[in-house]
Amino acid sequence: METLPIGKSLERIDARAKVTGRAEYGADVRLPDMLYCKGVYAAHPHAKLLAVHTDEAKRAEGVACVVTGADIPGEKMFGELYVDQYALVCDKTRFFGDVIAVVAAQTQEQADAAADLVTAEYEELPVLATPQMALASDIAINADYPNNICGNVHVRKGDIVAGFQAADVTVSGTYRTGFVEHAYIEPESVTAIPDRMRRELTVLGCAQAPYNLRLTVARMLNIPIAQVIVKPSVIGGSFGGKIESAESLAVRAGLVALITGRPAQYTLTREDSIRESYKRHPIDFDIRLGAKRDGTLCAMQVEAIGDAGAYINMSPPVMYKTATLGPGPYLISNVDYNATSVMTNTVHTGSMRGFGTPQAIFALENAMDELAEKLHLTPTELRRKNLLQNGDVSPCGHLLDFHEVSIRSVMEKAAAELEFDDKYARYTAENKDGRRIRRGVGIAVSMRGASIGADGNGFDVARAYIEVLDDGSVNVDLGLTELGQGLRTCQSQMVAEGLGVSFERICLGNTDTSRAPATGACIASRSTLLGGGALKDASIKVQAIMARALARQFGKSTDGIVFREDRVKFADIDISFGEAAKICYDLCETPIAVGTYVVPRLNWNEEKGFGEPFYTYTYSCHAAEVAVDLDTGSVDVLKMVGCHDMGRAINPAMAKGQIYGGLAMAQGMALIEDLGHSAKTSALKNLNFEDYLIPTVLDVPDCNVPILDEHHDPRSAFGGRSLGEPATEPGAGALLCAVNHALGHAGLIRELPADLDRVFAAIRSMEGEKS
C-alpha cells in the first residue's frame, strides 16, 4: 500500500513548542539593552497637526528617545497598493488610532508614563464618521480622493433591466453589517534590532506579510531592501489582521532602533491594538432579486457601500471580492453588482478572513430566503433550483468547466447533517403555536476565488527554495507565514509529496526574508494554491538535478525516473532518496532550486466587470440551527455545520480545525461582536474583551460538525485549495437566516450583529405589528 504524505492528519510541526510554552511570540523576545515603546494617540480624529511637544517626555526617567513623523528619513507614508497610511502622523490626523509620537524607554512602565507627557496642538476639522457623511461632505479626508470614494468595482452581466422585467417576483431591501475586530488573542508586538556593522535592521514579531513589511521599513527608513531582515516570531493569530498593523509598529520601532542603536520592542496593549488596527469593513447593501414563479433567478442588483475608514488599506481589493463573489454560487444571467468603498474618519478597514464576502453572503442569502418565502419555496428548494453545476457560467461570466463544481453536493451534505429540510418544516409548524422559545434553521452557500484574482493579474507569484542536503534531509525556505492555520505543516506535506520523500526528511525552517525568496503574503486564500505551485516547481527542478547526477554515476539513462515513497527508481536502479542525495554531493552537483508559480493571466474585463475573476474556487455551505427567546431576545446557537470542498485536504484534521474555528468566528460576527462605533465622534467604545465580546466555549455549540467534500482540483499542483477564509464565509448568513426563520419572517433582522438589543427590538416590532 502506498502511503503519500498528503491527506494524512500528521502532527503539527509547531505543536510541541506551543504546548510547553517554549514557542517564542513577539512579546517573548528578550534582548540585552532593549528599549520598550509606547505610542501617543491623536486627541482628535480629524485635525491638522500643528505641533507635537516632546521635550518633557524626553526628560522623563528612563526615556531614551521620543520620535515623531518628522524623524522618519524616507517616505512618510506606506501601503501595499495605495501609499496613504502614516506610521507616525506628519500633517493631519485622520482617526483616533493615529499615532503622533513614540516614546522609547528602559522599561514599559517608564515609556507609558512618559507618553502621557507628550502634548500636541491641533486645528480641528469636521469629523466624517460615516460613509454617508463623507459622501455628502465637500471635505476630502485624502486630497487625492476628492469625493472620499477610494474604490469601486462594478460587475455586470446580461441585461439587468430585462432581467427584472422577466421576473415574476422580486424582493428588495437593505442589509447592513458592522465593524468586526480580528481579535487575535496575541496583541501585536514587534522588535527591531539594529545591526552593529551597518545600517541594517532585523525585525522580529507578528508579521503576517513579512515581504510587505520589509518593503515598508526599507522605504520609510531609507535602508536597502536586502538590509531589512524580517523573521516572523510565532504568531498568535492574525486572520488578515497583522499586515499593515505590524508594518506601522515595525517602522516606529525601527526608527527608535536606528536612532538609539539599541533593540526596540513595541507591544500593543489590547486597547491600543483595537484602537489602531484595521477592522472588517462594515458594508451597507441595497439588494434586489428577481425570479420566475418556479424560483429560477433572473436578476440580481446590488449597490454596496463599504466603510474604508481613515486609510485606503485593502479597500479596493476588498470591494473586488464583494462584487465578484457577492453574487454567490448561483446560475444567473443578469447581474449588476456595484461595490464602492468610502473613506471616513473612523478606524480603517482592511484584510480580514473572508475579505468583503461574509458581509455580502449574509445580505444575499437572507434576501434569497425572502425570495423563497414569497415564492412559497423552502430555502433549500430555492437554492437547489439555482446552484451552479459543471459547465455553468458563474455570475461574473466565468465558464466553470475545469474542475468539479461541487456546490450542490456541498450543500446537500451540510443540509443532511443538520437535517435541514425536516427541521425547517417542523419548526415552521411548531413556531405557530405561540411558544416563547422558537427554533429556526438557516443555510448559506458561497464560492470563494483562490488568491488575489484578476485584480492581481500578472503579479500574483509565489517562490520557494528547496535544498537537498547530503544526508537526504531537505531544507525548505518559504516566505508564507504560519498563523496557526497549520500552513507550515501542510506545506511540508506538499514538499514531501512533491519530492517523493518521507515527511520526516522535510525541514521547513522559520521564515527569514534574507533566506526565503519573496513570495507575496499568506493572504487571500492563496497559500495552498500558490505555495503548492512553487514547491512543486522547485521539487521538479531539484529532481532534474539529482537525475543528472545519477545518470553520470550509473552511466544509464534516467528517462522516466520516479521519485516516490523515499525511493528513486530508473532503469534497473532502485535506491533510497538518501543515497541519491549523497551521490549528488559526491559528484559536486547542487540539488538546490528556487521554484516559481505565477497564477495564469485571467481574462477579466475590468471596464465591463465581466469575465474570469479568479483562477479557481472553493465551494462552501454552512447550516445553522438556533433557538430564540421571544421574551429576552437572546439567541442560542444549537448547532452549526460547515461543509467545504477545498479540492483536497492536505491535512484533514487541520482542515477540520479551520472549519471549527471559522464557524465560531462567524457566530461572533453574526450575533455579538460590536466595537461600539459612534456615528457622531467616530470613536470606538469597546476596546477590550470586557466590552468587545467574542464567543466563548459556552456560546459555541459543542456539537458543531465540519465536513470535507473533496474533489481534487486539476488547477492546483497538489489538488488542494484554501480553506481558511471559506471556513468563516457563509456562517453569519446562515445564522441570520436561522434567526429570521425562528422569528417567522425572512429578512426581519437585516443588520449585524443581531445582538440582544437588536433581536429584542425586532421581536417587539413584530409583535407590535400583530397586536
Place this chain on the structure above:
Amino acid sequence: MKQITLRFMLNGKNMELETAPNKRMLDVLRGDLGQTGTKEGCAVGECGACTVILNGEPVASCLVTAAQMQGGTVLTIEGMSETLIGRVLQDCFVEGDAVQCGFCTPGFIMSAYALLLKDPHPTREEIREAVAGNICRCTGYIPIVNAIEQAGIKLRA
C-alpha cells in the same frame, strides 16, 4: 515604591527576588523571571491567556499582585511537562489538534490542569465550565474540549 523580598515556589523550585509588591504576577513571571510561556492577551482578566495555578487554584495572573504570591506555590506552563496531568494534557492537545496559533494554549492547559487535579472524572459540561474564562479565536473550542476529555480518560486508565 519600596521593594519586597518575594519568596515563592515556582514549578517545584524555590524562588527569591526583590520586586515591587504591586507588580502584576504576570510581570514577575514574564519580566523578572523571564518565564514567557504565560501570555498576556488583555490585562483585564477576560481572556485567560495569563492563567497560572496559585496554591492549587487557577488565577488570571494579570490581576494578581506580587504581594499575593508571597509564600505561595505557583505552577506555570513551563512546569507542566514535569507533572503527569500536565504531560498527558500536552499530548492530548497535540494529538487532538487543539492547538492552532497556540497563544491561548498555555492558559487552557492551566485551567484544564486545575480541573483534572480536583476532578479526574469531569463531564464535558464541567470541562466547558472550567475553561469558560479562556478565550480562543482559532479552534472553535471543540477540539480543546475533546483534548481535555481525552486527557481525563487517559489519566483514569
